[in-house]
Each structure stands twice: as structure tokens, then as C-alpha cells.
Amino acid sequence: MLKGMDRMKDVEALRSDALRDIAAARDEAALEQARIVWLGRKGPLVDALRGIKDAPAAERRDLGLALNRLRDELESLMTERQAEISERALFARLRGETFDVTLPGRPRAMGGPHPLQLVEDALVDALHALGFHFAEGPEVESEALNFEALNIPADHPAREMHDTFFVQDQPGYVLRTHTSPVQIRAMRKHAPQPVRMITVGRVYRRDDDVTHSPVFHQMEGLAVGEGIGMHHLKGTLYEFCRAIFGEDVRIRLRPSYFPFTEPSAEVDIGCVFCGGEGCRICKGTGFIEILGSGMVHPHVLREGGYDPAVHTGFAFGVGVERIAMLRYGIDDVRLLFQSDLRLLRQF
Ligand SMILES: [Zn+2]
Known part of the structure; x- marks a missing residue:
């Protein structure tokens, strides 16, 4: 196809045609078409490379160089x-x-x-104002x-099976059934110095009905020192209840029993629903039970590192869910754990 001196001229002509095609390609399809035409196996460049062997020996070297250079140039232009x-x-x-x-x-x-959380914050704030400091303990606790x-x-x-979650493979440990072990931890940390502490957190019991959830929250307060008496407990509870339920709240202490306090008292507030007249929620009594309290049992004081002959103290505990249900008029505790935005958006 290429003959004599014409061969180099034809390379030049081939180059200018190819350059024109490449420059004219407006999109990927057109460019791909130009690549097939000029560099493809059936294209003129390959043809010319194959034809080198037919050229006179004196021309082959220059012709080969020119064609290879042209191929490199076209590839980089593309x-x-x-x-x-x-x-x-x-x-x-x-x-x-x-x-x-x-x-x-x-x-x-x-x-x-x-x-x-809103209730917890309110409870903690109320006791902070009375000089109680915040303490924490683990949810997996030793028996x-x-x-x-x-x-x-x-x-x-x-301690029976129907109340307590035991920890498998870790004998001697349970999911704490109340926040009271934090009292022991706080006392052991501070004894024999006086302590006033508040704690709040999750506790676990095998209960599940309208008013009980297997996971619930408690808050409790503890004060230990010299000369602390029942009157301090009552004064503290009164201020605490005023902070949570309003200035006009009435409180009532009833004798009760808890293993860790002696004497022990249940604390009622005047019914927030009927103002003390008596209604379905307070079962006609005009009072609603809200927390348990008492003077710290000597056994507990000793366990905490205090001498019951010198130190006395009071403690009280409240269910956070119960306060939330009273405060917001929620009648099923399980609603608090269902993450239903229709309920949660109301607060
Ligand atoms: Zn009532």
C-alpha cells in the first residue's frame, strides 16, 4: 500500500486525518469509534506497520520509527x-x-x-439543695x-429465686435488687466521717405487671453522723416532698418494716388527685404511699464502718417510676419502657 518516498508522506497524511477525527469526537462513543478506526487491528496504522517489511531496507528504520511515534502520539491524544x-x-x-x-x-x-430522667433530675436537685452529694454503684452487685x-x-x-436475677457463671453476684448497696459503698468510703449521699439508678426484680417492671429505677438518700434523729428524717422528707409535689404537700409517716432500718416508716403524701377528700386512686384514704424510710439499722451502720453507739443515720428510698406515674398521671408502668413517641412527646 505504501510505496517508496510516498511512504513518509502517507504517514503524515494518516496523522492529520487521525488528529482531525480525534479533535472532532464530541462524546465517548465518537472517541471510541475513532480509536477503532485509527488504532484498531484492521486500521491503517497497523496495516502500515505490517507493510514495513515490504519497504526498501534503507527506509525501514525511519518508517518504523515514524509509525511507532505516530501510534504513541495518537494513544496519548485519545x-x-x-x-x-x-x-x-x-x-x-x-x-x-x-x-x-x-x-x-x-x-x-x-x-x-x-x-x-425528668423525675430523676428533680429528685436529685431537691436533695442537692439539702447538701446531699451524688454517689453511684454497679448494677451487677455482690450478694x-x-x-x-x-x-x-x-x-x-x-432472696428467693422469684425476686432476684442471679448472674450465671459468677456465683455470689446478682443484678442489684435495690440501690441500697450504694449506701454501704458510700459509708465505707467516708466512715467515720459523716456522709450525706443520694443515688439513683436501675434495679432489677423478676416482676412484670401493670405496676411492676423487671427493670425499674430507685432513688435513695442516706445521712449518717453523730446525733442524727428521726426528726431530721422527717424534716428532710418534708422538704423533699415539697420540692417534688409542691409547697402545700402534706406528709404522713406510718410505722413499717424494712430489714435495713429500725424503726422504719412508710411515707404518704396527701392525695395529689383529690386533695385529701378521698378518691379511687387513694382508695378513699386521702393519702398516697410514695416512699420507704427509717433510721439506719445498727447492723448496717457496722457494715458501713460506723459505731452504732456513736453514729446514727437515716435512709429513704423512692421508686422513680412511681413518682413519674403520679406526677404525669400514667397508669401503666410498662408505657415508660416502650419508647413510644406518642407518649414520650408529651413531656
Ligand atoms: Zn385521692
């Missing part, structure tokens, strides 16, 4: 052209997209504290601290 086409396509697409600056933003869903140190011996009904 790569460049490819990049230009891609970039142009990207800009074209971006120009085509419209952006409406007047569209309103998408509001982020705002979270809020859970009603139990020794959860029971024995709190004067609940092994034969006590509270």
Missing part, C-alpha cells in the same frame, strides 16, 4: 481527549441540576429527656453488699 470529554460531561450535568434556594430546610428531629450488709440474711424471702 487519553487527553477522553479526560476533556468526561470533564465536559460533568459540568454539563451540574449545570442541568437546579437548586432551589427557597426550599425550607429539613428540620432535625429534636430529642428530649425521658419522663424518668454480700446487696443483701448481707443490708441485714437481709440468706433465709430472707427477698
Whole structure:
């Protein structure tokens, strides 16, 4: 196909035709077509390379060099052209997209504290104001601290299987059934110095009905020192209840029994629903039971590192769910654990 001196001229002609085609390719399909035509196995360049052997020996070297150089040049031009086409396509697409600056933003869903958290905060605040400091303990607790140190011996009904979650593979440990072991921890940390502490957290019992959940929350307060008496307990509880239920709250202490306090008292407040007249919720009594309390049992004081002959103290505990249910008029404790936004959005 290529003859004599014409061969180099034909290479030049081939080059200018190829360059024109590459420059004219407006999109990827056209460029791919040009690649097949000029660099393909049936294209003129390959044809010419094959024809080198037919050229006179004196011309072969220059001709080979020229054709190889041309092939390299075309390949790199096509790569460049490819990049230009891609970039142009990207800009074209971006120009085509419209952006409406007047569209309103998408509001982020705002979270809020859970009603139990609101109650916990209120309880803790009320006692902070009275000089109680916050203390914490683990939810997986030793039986020794959860029971024995709190004067609940092994034969006590509270330790039976139907009440307590035991920890498999870790004998001697339970999911704490109350926050009271934190009292022991706080006393052991501070004894023989006086202590005033408040704790709040999750506790676990094998209960599940309208007023009981296997996971629930307790808050409790403890004060130990010299000369602390029942009157301090009553004064503290009165201020505490005023902070939670309002200035006009009435409180009543009734004798009761707890293993870890002696004497012990249940604390009632005047019914918040009927104002003391008597209604279905207070069962006609005009009072609602809200917490348990008492003077710290000498056994517990000793376990905490205090000498009962020198130190006395009081303690009280309250169910956070119970306060939340009273405060917000919720009649099923399980609603507090179902994460239903229709309920939670109301607070
Ligand atoms: Zn009532």
C-alpha cells in the first residue's frame, strides 16, 4: 500500500486525518469509534506497520520509527481527549441540576429527656439543695453488699429465686435488687466521717405487671453522723416532698418494716388527685404511699464502718417510676419502657 518516498508522506497524511477525527469526537462513543478506526487491528496504522517489511531496507528504520511515534502520539491524544470529554460531561450535568434556594430546610428531629430522667433530675436537685452529694454503684452487685450488709440474711424471702436475677457463671453476684448497696459503698468510703449521699439508678426484680417492671429505677438518700434523729428524717422528707409535689404537700409517716432500718416508716403524701377528700386512686384514704424510710439499722451502720453507739443515720428510698406515674398521671408502668413517641412527646 505504501510505496517508496510516498511512504513518509502517507504517514503524515494518516496523522492529520487521525488528529482531525480525534479533535472532532464530541462524546465517548465518537472517541471510541475513532480509536477503532485509527488504532484498531484492521486500521491503517497497523496495516502500515505490517507493510514495513515490504519497504526498501534503507527506509525501514525511519518508517518504523515514524509509525511507532505516530501510534504513541495518537494513544496519548485519545487519553487527553477522553479526560476533556468526561470533564465536559460533568459540568454539563451540574449545570442541568437546579437548586432551589427557597426550599425550607429539613428540620432535625429534636430529642428530649425521658419522663424518668425528668423525675430523676428533680429528685436529685431537691436533695442537692439539702447538701446531699451524688454517689453511684454497679448494677451487677455482690450478694454480700446487696443483701448481707443490708441485714437481709440468706433465709430472707427477698432472696428467693422469684425476686432476684442471679448472674450465671459468677456465683455470689446478682443484678442489684435495690440501690441500697450504694449506701454501704458510700459509708465505707467516708466512715467515720459523716456522709450525706443520694443515688439513683436501675434495679432489677423478676416482676412484670401493670405496676411492676423487671427493670425499674430507685432513688435513695442516706445521712449518717453523730446525733442524727428521726426528726431530721422527717424534716428532710418534708422538704423533699415539697420540692417534688409542691409547697402545700402534706406528709404522713406510718410505722413499717424494712430489714435495713429500725424503726422504719412508710411515707404518704396527701392525695395529689383529690386533695385529701378521698378518691379511687387513694382508695378513699386521702393519702398516697410514695416512699420507704427509717433510721439506719445498727447492723448496717457496722457494715458501713460506723459505731452504732456513736453514729446514727437515716435512709429513704423512692421508686422513680412511681413518682413519674403520679406526677404525669400514667397508669401503666410498662408505657415508660416502650419508647413510644406518642407518649414520650408529651413531656
Ligand atoms: Zn385521692
